[in-house]
Amino acid sequence: MTTLDARFGAALADLCEEAADLVRPLWKSGLVVDRKSDDSPVTEADRRAETLILAGLARLAPEVPVVSEEHASEFGAPGRIGRAFLLVDPIDGTKAFVRGDPNFTVNIGLIVDGVPVAGAISAPATGETWFTTGQGVLKRINGGAAASVRVRVWPEGAAIALVSHTMKPQTLQALADRYGFHGTDAMDSSIKFCRLAEGAADIYPRHGPTMEWDIAAGHAILAAAGGRVEAEDGGPFLYGKAKAGFLNGGFVARGG
Incomplete structure (x- = not known):
């Protein structure tokens, strides 16, 4: 039986890095971009990485069901989950990835009873990988020695929020007024959770929709590093929303 706790993150990290090694040569290679039914982009890199990951998880944890983005997009998400x-x-x-920007990631998260308990994220463009352990979160770069990372204490007067590139100025100001941050850094993908986890930023408010597979690994990593993710109303942020197609509501991810 697979170890269903934070220690599983190390095995997931190895698999994320395998997928990152596959994806990296395809970045900036001029891949054809297709459109899914929701008009979001998908490339051969997405499909190849998913195939590799699903095969790896079948070896690592054959007893644990998997919900993956591209399979769900093509065949539908399961109507119920264990x-x-x-x-x-x-x-x-x-x-x-399509624009040639570096902030794209490979994500795998383990959910138990609605809570993300283990996760790994790899950033193919930079060679960075973050993963949960029984003692917190480790980060390694290009397969080197892993070092512990942790959130930082909220820096009064200098807190940094991670936001979308496309956020409108009036929306940004409303968020700053609500959450009290003072500066921003715009970036894509779940790498925002990792930057919070390693103390490079302080808050990531997301009031728009996401899917569970977008953020589960990042949530696990941030929580293990001392941070937290809350629903927009301050309540717990849980997973396994099969009846809703694994669609998330708004959330706020925080560092220390």
Whole structure:
């Protein structure tokens, strides 16, 4: 039986890095961009990475069901799910990948009883990988030695929010007034959770929709590093919303 706790993150990290190695040569290679039914982009890189990850998870954890983005997009998400399952996003930030920007990631998260308990994220463009352990979160770069990371204490007067590139100025000001941050950094993908987890920023408010596979791994990493993710109303942010197609509502991710 697979170890269904934070320690599984190390195995997931190895698999994320395998997928990152596959994806990296395809970045900036002029891949054809197709459109899914929701008009979001998908490329051969997404499909190849997902195939690799699903095969790896079948070896690592054959007893744990998997919900993955491209499979769900093509065949539909399951209408029900068990207490333990895996969420896979083979490339989170496909729009950034297509533009040639570096902030796209490979994500795998493990959910138990609605809570993300283990996760790994790899950033193919930079070689960075973050993953949960029994003692917190480790980060390694290009397969080097892993080092512990942790959120930072909220810096009064200098807090940084991570936001979308396309956020309108009036929306940004409303968020600053509500949450009290002072500066911003715009980037795509779940790497925002990792930057919070390693103390490079302080808050990531997301009031628009996401899918569970977009953020589960990042949520697990941030929580293990001392941060938290809350629903927009301040309540717990849970997973396994099969009847809603694994669609999320708004949330706020925080560092220390």
